[in-house]
Amino acid sequence: SHLLSSQSKGGIHNLTGIPILAAWDFYTKRYDFLRKHFDSGKKYFQFHILQVFNMSVFFPRTTQLTASILEHRVIALSGEDARKLFFSEQGLDLDDGYRLLQGGIPSLGDIDVKDGEVKLDTDFMKRLLLLLHKDRISNVLLDDINRKMKYWGKEGTIDPFQDVYGLAVQMTVRMATCEELAKNQEDIKHLMQHYQDIDESATPVNVLLPWFPSQARKAQGKATRALFTLLQKYVDLRRKAAVPSSDPIDTLIAHGDTDESIVGASMGIIFAGVINTGRNMCWVLLNLGANPEWKVKVANELKALVANHTNTLSQEPFHKRLAAVPLNAWEEELPMLDLVIRETLRITMCFAVLRRNLGRGIPLAGSTINRGDFVTYSLADVHMNPNIYTNPGKFDPGRFMKGKEEDKKAPFAYAAWGAGRHPCPGMRFAKLEIKFVLALFLVGYEFELVDGNGKFPREFPTVDRNDLHQLSAVGETCYLKFKRLIE
């Protein structure tokens, strides 16, 4: 048995020890776990995860436990060949990989709602995102975030992970649902609490022992039902509306989709969109606060955008003027900000990407990735690789500029927006969201990065690499001290 063995099968090293412990570390300290084994020279290694379904059956006189156990093989990959394989192989499925190995993903299947398990495939996302690539969207989104930013007051201190994050939540809800929900702050608060509860239910026990009636499992069911009810209320509202709108929910209604699939779709998009966009937006601001020379470059570029595309003599409020900037200018005329976003994501997006082989066997190092096997690749293997990125821990947006172009040194050397078969369909929207917030904050405000004592921090926070879901910060907590300059 593999229980206590370490023979290698082909070039894939088999981890020694008790499988449950390897699996436990994989869920609780994923980054450290993968790194420990790669650092000890193993290029590919495998371990097993036991998933226990069912049931203890009580027989008269003899107490007997029966259980159905599924044993999953997980293969961890590193290096360039593996990376190419990981991102290019057709049989490797994204959704199935995350469902078991990540957990915490809201799914209507968990509460037995049929037809609600929407695959957010690229076509579906494209259909929705097309709606947003109308210039009208800048107006609506800038209105939304300006209103929320005004609540911060004329001057003060904000915690980016709370306050800036809230801006991303607002924009994502706006683009994934309808105006009525986007305007209901109470319901948005509830909505986010439900996501948080589902996220916190992703304990190893809950994922590995699906039958076990744990607190986490109960909380997950309760939050998923609440999420469903909340979103369905708005679908219902829009179905009964006298005049259809062009909001996403209305568009899906007009397309003939059922309540369940509309709720499933909105739920999935909010999940996929909020955390990555919200957290990375915070990291962009922290990086600019910590690197004043880049802050100046980006602020100047944004001021030039405003000067070139808006009427500077107009009496309109600043956010209204900003809405006149065409979408293609936001996308094409902010090269310095693009570099800053790119470099921020290289550093934050170092998590383990996951797949499950639903196709034919794939040869690897004299062995085979069988149908049903899981594979994982840590983006840190490429984003923190000193042979590709000089001094990889350093924030240096210049590394992507002409003459250096470090990200062109190897195939798929940059995968913060995904790569190969699964590029992020939300990328354009996410970048726009980040740029809207930065335009308001860098042109409309003065700000500086401070620590708990109000001084420029001596040490900057870094990303908690073991945090599976939140890209949260470790180290000294930092804040943004600001003064609002615009009306």
Ligand code: HEM
């Ligand atoms: C800064 C923001 C974002 C970052 C850094 C980001 C990053 C990524 C990455 C790395 C992947 C690929 C994961 C893998 O290969 O396993 C991905 C996939 C995906 N992203 Fe994003 N994302 C962001 C925002 C968004 C937004 C706003 C949406 C929705 C509106 C979204 C929807 C999706 C979906 C649906 C997929 C799966 C695509 C597929 O199955 O092929 N993302 N994203």
